[in-house]
Amino acid sequence: MLQPDIEKSQEQDASRDTQLALLVVKAQQGNGTAFEQLFDRFHKEVYRMVFYRTRSQQDAEDLTQEIFIRAYKKISSLKEADRFRTWLFSIAYNRVRDFYRKKRIQNFFSLSDLDEDALERYSSHDRENPVPIQNLIKQDFWKQVEKFLERLSKMEKEVFLLRFLDQLMIAEISRVLKQSESSVKTHLYRALVKFKKASSIVELLQEEIREY
Numbered sequence: 001m002l003q004p005d006i007e008k009s010q011e012q013d014a015s016r017d018t019q020l021a022l023l024v025v026k027a028q029q030g031n032g033t034a035f036e037q038l039f040d041r042f043h044k045e046v047y048r049m050v051f052y053r054t055r056s057q058q059d060a061e062d063l064t065q066e067i068f069i070r071a072y073k074k075i076s077s078l079k080e081a082d083r084f085r086t087w088l089f090s091i092a093y094n095r096v097r098d099f100y101r102k103k104r105i106q107n108f109f110s111l112s113d114l115d116e117d118a119l120e121r122y123s124s125h126d127r128e129n130p131v132p133i134q135n136l137i138k139q140d141f142w143k144q145v146e147k148f149l150e151r152l153s154k155m156e157k158e159v160f161l162l163r164f165l166d167q168l169m170i171a172e173i174s175r176v177l178k179q180s181e182s183s184v185k186t187h188l189y190r191a192l193v194k195f196k197k198a199s200s201i202v203e204l205l206q207e208e209i210r211e212y
Contacts, residue, residue, distance in 0.1 A: 020038075024038065027075050035072055043068070047064045049166045052165055151198075153187070155177075156188075160195070162176060
């Protein structure tokens with residue numbers, strides 16, 4: 001029974017990939033309805049990716065809209081229709097990176113004219129508390145996750161998030177980050193070693209899985 005189930009699953013995956021590629025080709029030919037279908041299919045994934053990097057509902061909504069506008073304008077440049085998802089995540093990844101670069105520049109210039117007391121008040125100000133997505137996981141879990149992510153290098157963090165939060169495969173992560181697959185695997189392995197040592201996160205995650 002197992003082998004037929006595997007073959008059926010593979011056939012379904014292949015059919016979805018074919019349908020996706022056809023939608024992309026139609027969108028490249030100027031079919032607005034086809035692009036709307038692509039938007040509906042990937043909107044939640046892209047929004048989730050952006051939200052967990054900005055931790056702000058408003059920023060995530062704005063950036064997600066910008067990402068799809070950019071994808072709409074650039075879709076004709078996509079050479080391989082079956083790689084639309086990876087291509088879209090590349091746009092999202094670069095847009096979030098640009099967002100933080102712009103934010104750092106704005107913060108620098110806005111703080112450069114402040115006196116020492118104002119800087120102290122600014123640095124101690126509570127950051128925005130974004131609205132969680134459907135409250136799927138308790139707030140204390142994400143606090144622990146944020147502490148854990150701070151222990152990772154920049155590349156380890158990106159690979160870890162893209163693999164387990166965004167659910168991209170190794171080959172897809174490689175294309176998004178423009179790194180070799182062996183490099184991605186190395187960074188992922190290092191992140192996983194550190195994750196296994198973060199016992200508080202593992203315990204909270206197991207608790208959430210049991211409750212779910």
